[in-house]
Amino acid sequence: MSFYLISEVAKKAHLTTDTVRFYEKRGFIKPNFRANNQYRYFDDEALKRLLFIKRCRDLDMSLKEIETLIELEQNPDQNCAAVNEIIDLHLEHITNKMKELEAFKNQLSELRNSCNTPTTVDHCQILKTLEQTDSDDI
Numbered sequence: 001m002s003f004y005l006i007s008e009v010a011k012k013a014h015l016t017t018d019t020v021r022f023y024e025k026r027g028f029i030k031p032n033f034r035a036n037n038q039y040r041y042f043d044d045e046a047l048k049r050l051l052f053i054k055r056c057r058d059l060d061m062s063l064k065e066i067e068t069l070i071e072l073e074q075n076p077d078q079n080c081a082a083v084n085e086i087i088d089l090h091l092e093h094i095t096n097k098m099k100e101l102e103a104f105k106n107q108l109s110e111l112r113n114s115c116n117t118p119t120t121v122d123h124c125q126i127l128k129t130l131e132q133t134d135s136d137d138i
Contacts (some may be wrong), residue, residue, distance in 0.1 A: 003032060003041040013050035020050065026063065028053060028070060061090055 004012065010020045023029050029049050031040035049070070056066045065086055072082055088099075114125040121127065 002044055004043075004047065006031075006042065007041055009042045009050065010045050013054055015050060015054060023050065023053060027065075028067070040113055060094065061088070065090060 006017050006020055010017045014021070015061055020029070020042075029042065029046040031046070032043045035041065052070075053066055056069065061069075069083065072078070072080075074087075088124055111126050113127060114129055127138070
């Protein structure tokens, strides 16, 4: 079994040491021991957990979702329906986010198309459109 200083485990997981400290404070990982110099040492299981967390974060999963997955992982004999449910809900969230981003893209395209002739900033139709106030906003 290998043991790593926080800087080493962070480097292996492609995270910052601050991020590793954050996950440690959240209780996602624990150091195996402290040396006489008070340095914390983490084992291969902590590295494995950090890589798991990083993959989840790369998929835009929330800390709560990750925490729940870790809790489920602690009970390997249970049915995996709860894991499927978390992923299904996250897929729904991502689908909704994609729709929202597509709407933003369309709005930005409309804005960009409103200003096709060179002019001064004072006459920029994009800025004028963004500055418009609806009667509901006031």
